[in-house]
Amino acid sequence: MAITITAFERSPDGGKGLARDTRVRWALEEVGQPYEVRLVSFSAMQEPAHLALHPFGQIPTYEDGDLGLFETGAIVFHIAERHAGLFPDDANARARAITWMFAALSTVEPPILELGNARLLEGDKSWTAQRMPLVKDRVHNRLGQLSRRLGDADWLDGAFSAGDLMMVSVLLRLKASGLLDAYPNLSAYLARGEARPAYKRAFEAQWAVNTGKPPTG
Amino acid sequence: MAITITAFERSPDGGKGLARDTRVRWALEEVGQPYEVRLVSFSAMQEPAHLALHPFGQIPTYEDGDLGLFETGAIVFHIAERHAGLFPDDANARARAITWMFAALSTVEPPILELGNARLLEGDKSWTAQRMPLVKDRVHNRLGQLSRRLGDADWLDGAFSAGDLMMVSVLLRLKASGLLDAYPNLSAYLARGEARPAYKRAFEAQWAVNTGKPPTG
Numbered sequence: 001m002a003i004t005i006t007a008f009e010r011s012p013d014g015g016k017g018l019a020r021d022t023r024v025r026w027a028l029e030e031v032g033q034p035y036e037v038r039l040v041s042f043s044a045m046q047e048p049a050h051l052a053l054h055p056f057g058q059i060p061t062y063e064d065g066d067l068g069l070f071e072t073g074a075i076v077f078h079i080a081e082r083h084a085g086l087f088p089d090d091a092n093a094r095a096r097a098i099t100w101m102f103a104a105l106s107t108v109e110p111p112i113l114e115l116g117n118a119r120l121l122e123g124d125k126s127w128t129a130q131r132m133p134l135v136k137d138r139v140h141n142r143l144g145q146l147s148r149r150l151g152d153a154d155w156l157d158g159a160f161s162a163g164d165l166m167m168v169s170v171l172l173r174l175k176a177s178g179l180l181d182a183y184p185n186l187s188a189y190l191a192r193g194e195a196r197p198a199y200k201r202a203f204e205a206q207w208a209v210n211t212g213k214p215p216t217g
Numbered sequence: 218m219a220i221t222i223t224a225f226e227r228s229p230d231g232g233k234g235l236a237r238d239t240r241v242r243w244a245l246e247e248v249g250q251p252y253e254v255r256l257v258s259f260s261a262m263q264e265p266a267h268l269a270l271h272p273f274g275q276i277p278t279y280e281d282g283d284l285g286l287f288e289t290g291a292i293v294f295h296i297a298e299r300h301a302g303l304f305p306d307d308a309n310a311r312a313r314a315i316t317w318m319f320a321a322l323s324t325v326e327p328p329i330l331e332l333g334n335a336r337l338l339e340g341d342k343s344w345t346a347q348r349m350p351l352v353k354d355r356v357h358n359r360l361g362q363l364s365r366r367l368g369d370a371d372w373l374d375g376a377f378s379a380g381d382l383m384m385v386s387v388l389l390r391l392k393a394s395g396l397l398d399a400y401p402n403l404s405a406y407l408a409r410g411e412a413r414p415a416y417k418r419a420f421e422a423q424w425a426v427n428t429g430k431p432p433t434g
Contacts, residue, residue, distance in 0.1 A: 051365075051366075055320075055362055055363065055365070055366035056320070056324050056359065056362050056363075057362065058324075066309065067309045067312060069312055069313065069316050070316060070320070071316045071319040071320045071323065071324065072319075072323075073319035073322075073323055074312070074315050074316035074318070074319040074320070075316075077315060077319070078312050078315070092283065092284045095284060095286055095291070095295050096286065098291050098294060098295070099286050099287060099288045099291035101291070102288040102289075102290035102291040102294070102322065103272075103273070103287070103288045103291070105290075105319065105322060105323040106288065106289075106290055106322040106323055106326065107273050107275075107288065109323065109327075110326075110327045110330050110331075113327050113331075114327075114330075114331050114334070117331070117355070121351070122348070122351065125344075125348070126344070126347075127342075127343070127344030127347070127348060130343075130344070131339070131342070131344060131348075134338070134339065138334070142273065145272055145273050145274065146272065146273075148268075148272070149268075149272035
């Protein structure tokens with residue numbers, strides 16, 4: 001039975017890899033599982049057929065036989081649990097990898113989402129220029145803590161895991177902002193993630209959907 | 218070996234149950250596992266000993282033998298995975314319960330955190346009154362979607378699970394705001410969560426720490 005995921009018919013980022021299907025594609029590439037993609041338009045995402053699969057009207061979703069899942073973190077977890085390559089064998093190390101998945105999504109990403117909202121949803125508001133330093137400070141607070149923990153290690157806890165996949169994916173949202181420039185070890189961590197062959201395949205696949213072209217470099 | 222968690226020596230909410238140790242206490246009560254609590258002051262949370270356990274300088278943490286975890290979602294997951302009572306036996310139902318855990322933390326909670334930031338960190342700013350409707354709209358967007366999915370069911374997917382524990386815990390943050398009043402089924406869902414004996418024991422335990430008194434009702 002083929003795994004099928006959903007992705008934007010046309011991603012708001014034009015193929016820069018920031019849509020969350022990239023995270024799921026990356027996980028599937030890391031564990032070597034083939035998958036099919038069903039593209040969904042913005043209007044179809046709000047229709048009953050898609051809402052039955054994803055109550056919040058978003059992508060990605062994951063279907064495999066009679067199992068339907070939504071929520072990127074849960075899908076990546078499911079892939080990591082079922083296929084070798086994203087969780088360590090040792091039980092305690094596995095629990096710590098799961099901890100980093102949750103940390104990426106519920107501690108590091110929320111201030112980054114708030115920064116995105118300030119830019120995309122409030123960019124034209126009178127208060128945004130004055131408010132932006134506060135929003136950036138909240139992101140820097142988390143980045144500083146993460147940078148201190150990572151130190152000069154390659155990955156967050158030993159070998160690359162689903163925790164790193166999720167943390168790198170979250171940090172990628174900041175790549176264009178310049179906020180990571182103050183943290184050379186986080187920039188290098190991001191570059192290590194992007195250099196993984198599985199990430200490159202995932203990026204290229206979503207790029208092809210959004211541009212109809214192979215990657216330009 | 219005893220499970221030890223950390224909690225605020227003095228919670229910012231004064232014992233209303235909104236500090237995240239309540240979520241972990243609730244999970245431990247649901248599965249019937251005894252635990253010990255080590256209280257941590259705000260200054261101690263930023264010291265090396267605590268940062269070694271929790272790189273973001275927060276509570277709760279979880280220690281059991283040589284395993285140390287942070288991040289509420291990961292701790293509740295670990296408890297649910299090791300002890301019966303929070304995950305269904307069926308593999309697909311378990312995957313869906315995990316999906317609701319992630320949905321609570323990474324889709325429903327972020328706009329609620331943003332609302333909290335607007336109130337607590339920007340309450341004195343010139344823009345806050347004008348900006349607040351936008352922030353509330355983002356919360357309402359998620360609440361409406363959640364309300365439509367829940368419908369008249371008792372819990373999100375069959376029997377009570379760790380997914381409900383996390384979603385109820387997230388919605389509890391809105392209890393005093395009045396935002397839930399527009400969604401009678403979500404208010405009833407919240408009340409069902411609060412009525413669980415395990416939740417009551419968890420609430421009472423954190424209340425006693427923060428007030429030195431038994432619950433007043």
